[in-house]
Amino acid sequence: MLSSTVALIVLSLFLGLGAWFVFLWAEKRGEFDDPEGPKYRMLEDDDESRPGN
């Protein structure tokens, strides 16, 4: 009983820590710097062709 509880606890700790690391990583990449932009960006067509290049 206890061992399965411990296993679950460890699992949940890893999940939580994982989420925390993702958050830290995203912050470092500046994902939270511009909360305004994404709502416009999702409406843009990503046109990868670059004429003249």
Next chain:
Amino acid sequence: MYPSTDTLTRGAALSRPVSREHSRPAADAEILCHHCRLPVPAGDRLADRIEGRELVFCCHGCQAAHRIITGAGLGDFYEKRKWKESGVREKNFSSLYDDDALLPLVEQQGERDVFSFQVEGIRCATCIWLLEKMLEREENVSSARGNYATHRFTVQATAGTLRPASLFQVASSLGYRPRPATADANRQHALREQRRLLVRFGTAAFFSMQLMVFSMALYAGYFQGMDETSRRLLELLAAALATPVVLYAGFPFLAGGLRSLLNKMPNMDLLVALGVSAAYGYSLFALFAGREVYFDSAAMIVTLLLLGRLVEQSARNRAVSAVDQLLHLAPEKALRLTEKGEQEVEASALARGDRILVRPGDRIPVDGVIEKGRTEVDESVVSGESMPVARQQGETIAAGAVNLTEAITLRVAEPAASSFLARMARLVEEAQERRAPVQRSADRIAARFVPLVIVLALLTGLGHLWLGAPPGAALLHLVAVLVVACPCALGLATPMAVVVATARGAAAGVLFRGGDILEQCARIRTVALDKTGTLTQGQPRVVEIRPRNCSEREFLELIGSVEAASNHALAVAIVQEARNRGIALQPLPGRAVAGRGVLVEEKEGFILVGSRRFLEEHGVVVEEPAGPATEVHLARNGISLGLLLLDDPPRQEAAGLIAELAAMKIEVAMLSGDRQQVAARLAASLGIHQAHGDLKPEDKAAWIGDRQAAGEAVLMAGDGINDAPALAAATVGCSLSGATDIALDSSDLVLTRPDLGRLAAALRLARRSLAVIRQNLFWAFTYNLVAIPLAMSGKLAPAWAAAAMAASSLLVVLNSLRLKTVALEPTRLSGR
């Protein structure tokens, strides 16, 4: 003016009333398009009949453009445009910076060059998109990102290949104005601060969520029983998870508390630090003593308070960045006239005696004396005078005024550093320095509550010792008092209400720059309002027509036809009025006499439109003066046909606002730089009992200072440069969207929509918030009042204390959320 009125009429007369002609005599090859002024090739000729006139266009595009322009009631464009004078400065859209100036700003980050710059002229999301795509097409550029909120672009390229000047050229060629992003130390610091706060909050949130899981299990174990091994395990896990929350995320509170202790000024931080460290420290002790732990309380306080700070800070930053974007009032560039010709220079580089050219539509960069030309200037931001003022050779113009009609040559009287604008900026600074720092009500309470709790805790410990308890138990009771007095609810009482109210305000078009402003707004008893541009619309309108020997319609038709060719502000207002009434105007070519009026010669005499003096000079008998409003008279063949009155009418919502403020028992006063007579009349029509005219900017600030000295909290609402010192001096400075930058910058409260009625909404919201804060504090204190004596007696079980603490916090949060739905417009049926 423009070359070919006669070519136009000739072409119009020749064309037959059919919409398109394919064959016509080749002799008339020089017909010009009515819209674009280019010669019309014979085969492409299009004719359109508009307002009884036959007009020729070169293509459907020009025809459509003409229809759109006239359809919008702006047909005057074709009469007014001047071909020899470009409204846009030639070099406006070409970049002024070269690589030498910009390369030092390029940062090297490993393998890449990173260059950030600010772009002016961004209007919508598509501008950002366009610029990003165009910048990315530059050679070697790997990515270009624009920030939608701050309009700052960051471009990355392979190291050593970035050419900033070419990037500026791209932005310039698209019609935007790139500026080097000055490394503003304050701004950078604020940005770093916000990122750090976000990391702290994120960390606190993730760890607290984990912690809550184990704490729940522990609580369940406390009530239902739990085997010792599991309990130890869970407690150790809880301790491990709580430690980073308290020591890392909660560091600002601990440091702030220590600082306030060293300064001997107990504040909210100290209270929080005390509660957090007591809960955490006691739990650590209990962990080894085998008692109940409650790490979760410590972690939850930290997390919730960080959330509050985060929301508050982002609201503050948003207000600041809105202002930052606009903070370019004085033109940074001026056109200096030298022997070699025009030269674009920094306004700050102008010296006394320099000659500069100011084009129509430009702001005057420095105080100066007109050397050549006569024009009309809009001095409303400087003096509060709403009507355009005629200025001619030898007269002085203050920096900040806008040149309206003609290009003038100005001799610089004062360098930029001692100009009117700079003087205002200094006044603002002085006022801001004088203003006492506001102390929040929570801090005021903390100042008394903290020492009391410490004393009570000490008394508890000593009391139990004196009653014969062992030292360990006495210490435990002492800590229990500190823990139970934990300021969870007390700490949240203000921030929660502020957060909810700030968000509610932002949605309703009201930006409070910080929670302290919200509190200050609630205490406002006197509201001072600027006249021009704040209570009024800031532009002249026709308010009354008094025809003589003719109907109103005939009067307007004649006066409008005379004025139709003029771009004088009063003429525009008259023509607008005629157009609003659906009167078709046939522009009559006339001769304008600057500062006087227009004279149109006819076969049997002449038509005069202009000031009383102008008509009297031509021997026309005019009726008695009508009052303080601006008069425009009309006479034909020496006989007066009456006059019309122009005024700067109050905003539609102004009277409603005054009534609402009166209902809220707030005293209203008008402070104006305009003439006393004008101010008093408008005040009377709006129901304002106190009107003060002829006030200089310093006088406005002094009036507010006097009121404050009498112990009143004064709110000042204004929009002009001349209001800035008063805005800074007032308890709360308020400006509307569209106000001048310096006014926005000196404001604590910004109404983000051009609707003055929001002011009442803001004050009402502030009052409701203060009421909620007081309720919250009351609950928090009631809880403490019950819990502290229990803890002092040593009878309170820790788990119950924790549960009570959670309940009281929840109550505070829920009560604050009520602000989300508070009605802000009781006098109106519905919002827009």
